[in-house]
Amino acid sequence: MSYLQRSRFRFSLLFILSFAFPVQAQIDLSGEWGAVFHEDSDERRPGPEMVEYQGIPINEAARRRALSWSPSLLTLPEHQCKPHPSDYGSRGPSNMRIWKEIDSESQQLIAYHTRIRWQAPERTIWMDGRGRPPEYAAHTWQGFSTGHWEGNVLVVRTTHLKQGWARRNGIARSDLSEFTEHFIRHGNIMTQVVMVSDPVYLTEPFIRTNNWKINLAQQIPPYLCETVTEIDRPQGEVPHYLPDQNPFLREHADRYNLPLEGVLGGAETMYPSFIE
Amino acid sequence: MIINLNIIRSIISATALCFCLFNSGVTLAQQNFDDVEIKVLHVQGNIYMLVGEGGNITLQAGEQGVLIVDTMFAPLSDKIFAAIRSVSDKPITYIINTHGHGDHIGGNANLAQMGSNIAGGNTIDLFAAGAGNQAKVVAHENVMASILAQENPIPIEGWPTDTYYTSKKDLFFNGEAIMITHQPNAHTDGDSLIFFRRSDVISTGDIFRTTAYPFIDVANGGSLQGVLDGLNYILDLAVPADRQENGTMIIPGHGRLTDEADVLDYRDMLTIIRDRIAYRIDQGDSLSQVKATEPTFDYDDRFGLNSGTFTTEKFIEVIYNELSIRN
Numbered sequence: 001m002s003y004l005q006r007s008r009f010r011f012s013l014l015f016i017l018s019f020a021f022p023v024q025a026q027i028d029l030s031g032e033w034g035a036v037f038h039e040d041s042d043e044r045r046p047g048p049e050m051v052e053y054q055g056i057p058i059n060e061a062a063r064r065r066a067l068s069w070s071p072s073l074l075t076l077p078e079h080q081c082k083p084h085p086s087d088y089g090s091r092g093p094s095n096m097r098i099w100k101e102i103d104s105e106s107q108q109l110i111a112y113h114t115r116i117r118w119q120a121p122e123r124t125i126w127m128d129g130r131g132r133p134p135e136y137a138a139h140t141w142q143g144f145s146t147g148h149w150e151g152n153v154l155v156v157r158t159t160h161l162k163q164g165w166a167r168r169n170g171i172a173r174s175d176l177s178e179f180t181e182h183f184i185r186h187g188n189i190m191t192q193v194v195m196v197s198d199p200v201y202l203t204e205p206f207i208r209t210n211n212w213k214i215n216l217a218q219q220i221p222p223y224l225c226e227t228v229t230e231i232d233r234p235q236g237e238v239p240h241y242l243p244d245q246n247p248f249l250r251e252h253a254d255r256y257n258l259p260l261e262g263v264l265g266g267a268e269t270m271y272p273s274f275i276e
Numbered sequence: 277m278i279i280n281l282n283i284i285r286s287i288i289s290a291t292a293l294c295f296c297l298f299n300s301g302v303t304l305a306q307q308n309f310d311d312v313e314i315k316v317l318h319v320q321g322n323i324y325m326l327v328g329e330g331g332n333i334t335l336q337a338g339e340q341g342v343l344i345v346d347t348m349f350a351p352l353s354d355k356i357f358a359a360i361r362s363v364s365d366k367p368i369t370y371i372i373n374t375h376g377h378g379d380h381i382g383g384n385a386n387l388a389q390m391g392s393n394i395a396g397g398n399t400i401d402l403f404a405a406g407a408g409n410q411a412k413v414v415a416h417e418n419v420m421a422s423i424l425a426q427e428n429p430i431p432i433e434g435w436p437t438d439t440y441y442t443s444k445k446d447l448f449f450n451g452e453a454i455m456i457t458h459q460p461n462a463h464t465d466g467d468s469l470i471f472f473r474r475s476d477v478i479s480t481g482d483i484f485r486t487t488a489y490p491f492i493d494v495a496n497g498g499s500l501q502g503v504l505d506g507l508n509y510i511l512d513l514a515v516p517a518d519r520q521e522n523g524t525m526i527i528p529g530h531g532r533l534t535d536e537a538d539v540l541d542y543r544d545m546l547t548i549i550r551d552r553i554a555y556r557i558d559q560g561d562s563l564s565q566v567k568a569t570e571p572t573f574d575y576d577d578r579f580g581l582n583s584g585t586f587t588t589e590k591f592i593e594v595i596y597n598e599l600s601i602r603n
Contacts, residue, residue: 065574068548078511078540081520121519136317136327138533141521163541174578175538200577223519236508238547242555243569 026152027185028100029112034215035094036189040208044091048169049255050248053265056166062201063264067246069170072239077227083119085164086142087179087196090210093118097220112147112154120223125156132159139175154183166196166206171265174200188214203267309351314359317533321475322450325527326359328352330379334479334527335360336472338450341369342391345470345479345527347383350430356383357390367392370449372456373415373436374481374529375464376422376496384434388413416458417441418466422496459483459506463490463529465497469506471513478510479527484539486531489572489579490546491586492594500550500595507543511536545575553595563596 037044053066073079084092095117101110112125123142133144143161147154163175177198184191189211196206241247253263268274307329314328316335326333330348333356337343342364348356360368368391373381391411410433417439423429440456447454453473458466463482470479482491483506492498510526514536517523526534552571561569572580572588580588 061574061577068574073544078520078536081516082537083519083521119519134315134317134327136315136325136532138522138525138535139538141519141537162537176578225520236504236543236547238544238551240544240548240551242552243571 026149029098029154029183029185029190030100031098032215032218032220033096033098033190033212034218035090035096035117036211036213039211040091043167048167049252050169051246051250052169052252052263053167053171054258054263054269056171056265057202057204057206057267057270058166058171058265059201059203062166062171063266064243065172065201066170067249068240068243069172070239070241072231075230075239076233077229080227081119081225083121083141084116085161085173086121086123086145086158087161087173087177087194088164088166088168089116089118089121089123089142090192090194091208092116094210094212095215095218095220096212097218115220117220119225120220125154150182152185154181156181156183166198166201172201174198176200177202190214307349309349312352312355314352314355316359316362319475319477319525319527319533321472321477322452323472323475323477323525323527324363325533326356328355330382331374331377331482331529332527332531334470334472334477335363336450336452336454336475337364337366338452339366340450341366343370343372343447343449343454344368344387345372346374346380346481347371347387347434349379349382350386353383353386353390356387368411369393370447371411371413372468372470373413373419374470374479375467376415376419377464377482377493378430380481380529381419381423381430381434384413385431386434387411389433412438414438414440414445414447414456416466416468418464418497422464422466457509459509460502461497461499462502462506463498464493467502467506469509476523477525477527478513480506480510480529482529483507484510484526484528484534484542486528486534486538486542487579488530488581488586489575489588489591492591492598494594494597499598500546501598504543504546504550507539507546510539511543514539545579549575550595550599553592554599557596557599563593566596567592 051067053063097115099113101113103110109127111127114123121142123145125145125147127147137160139160139162141162143158145156145158147156157178157180159178161175161177164173165171166173173196177196179194179196182193192210194208196202250260253260262269309329312329314326317325317327319325322336322338324335326335328348329352331346333348334345335342342360368387371384371388388410392409393412413434413436415436420436420439423435443458445456447456452475455471455473457469459469467481467483469481469483483503490503492500492503514524514526516536520537522535524536526539528534549572553566556566556569567589572592576588582588
């Protein structure tokens with residue numbers, strides 16, 4: 001191979017590689033994404049029923065806590081405007097905007113930002129390799145997220161979460177939880193796989209998937225929540241059910257003719273063998 | 277009769293427990309602070325949180341000087357002073373104590389003597405010798421009383437110089453209103469809650485901690501209802517910002533930085549546990565029967581303690597005894 005041929009070959013190789021291996025993002029996730037509710041629609045839109053815990057790997061502590069939970073808790077002003085935590089935000093009305101923060105000098109990707117419709121939580125996924133805050137730093141609804149690419153998949157790890165919920169019928173998720181997400185884009189469809197671990201309330205990781213479809217006409221409204229005192233209560237009153245006094249204990253089970261032990265959840269209820 | 281016996285047993289246990297807590301000589305002899313690092317976290321405005329061993333320190337720094345809330349343990353004073361110097365080169369002018377436990381006032385004497393107060397400077401000769409040579413120490417008078425009651429109290433240089441006996445005391449320092457309110461019979465009978473109004477930060481002392489159920493020091497006047505009243509007062513003061521987050525920031529006695537939502541969950545939990553135990557008492561249950569119902573079970577993996585001075589079992593006992601007396 002002559003010098004000229006070798007030079008042409010090297011240039012061609014470099015040209016091809018420059019497209020094949022971008023330095024940062026493997027695929028861009030930016031855009032307006034409309035939530036697709038074909039999966040778990042009943043749980044995600046009208047919402048789960050009381051004492052409908054099946055399919056979640058909760059332990060006995062989570063079960064007892066959920067059984068003491070009263071929806072009236074949400075009448076307390078301090079509870080009214082809480083956004084979904086980031087591990088749950090994709091489950092609700094989750095039309096989402098994703099945008100990139102780029103360093104203007106280096107053109108390196110610093111972060112992805114997301115905003116979701118319901119309660120408008122904004123979240124940052126740091127892509128610049130920064131370290132996590134110390135353990136004594138504040139926890140937030142969205143937590144502290146860092147991401148990296150595995151091929152075309154954005155993998156995100158989130159810590160520093162506030163106490164939240166695994167399902168919005170009283171199943172608690174503790175502030176010691178962490179979760180990992182995989183964002184997978186297939187053209188105009190994006191899938192998110194969320195794997196939550198909780199040393200307090202889960203016996204094994206709780207895994208869910210959510211999907212979006214690109215929506216170029218989407219507009220996400222501003223955050224407009226204001227608290228109101230719906231019921232005058234004595235200061236410090238906290239609505240809840242005492243043990244063994246939840247009036248909805250059997251409602252869901254009876255409506256669908258299910259055994260009570262089935263609707264009370266636990267890892268075993270995630271698997272087909274439990275039904276058998 | 278059963279209730280009375282349990283009350284007596286509990287009081288004896290609590291007294292023994294508090295003797296251990298206050299006997300700082302015993303505590304310090306068993307504890308090695310060599311590896312403890314004092315970490316500084318800027319909260320917002322003029323306020324920083326210092327984290328190490330013992331109770332968190334709240335630090336306010338400005339042109340007039342440095343104000344700290346609590347002082348951890350005495351052997352940590354040099355490290356704490358170095359941490360303060362990383363924020364401000366002004367003198368320590370005020371120390372405020374949230375209560376009288378050794379892990380919060382242990383460094384009072386050392387740090388007070390490292391500071392000076394505004395009685396110094398050109399007016400120093402007008403006062404008794406040394407009047408301006410150390411920081412003022414502010415606390416509720418019950419803190420002073422608890423120090424005087426100890427067999428091995430902290431050195432006299434660390435005793436409160438400025439006590440209050442009313443429901444509140446105000447300061448204005450570094451351009452900021454500082455509201456100190458007494459929280460009666462909460463963690464102890466001498467708890468102060470400090471609200472830095474312009475920075476919008478509350479320092480709670482041990483009325484609130486993120487690491488465990490509250491330690492209710494019955495022998496020193498503590499009660500669950502007092503803790504709940506204190507938490508409800510914090511919720512009244514705190515206003516979250518956008519999306520029910522941040523806004524008023526809250527520094528707990530122990531654990532991580534928080535805001536209203538974290539206090540809210542803690543308050544909810546304690547109220548629910550109280551109501552469960554109260555219900556069982558109303559049903560005529562004995563302490564052992566109440567314990568058998570596991571009234572804290574769903575929170576124990578997060579806040580329960582199986583060893584140490586104030587276990588989950590002790591926590592239930594204290595609530596049971598308090599509610600039984602009330603009934």
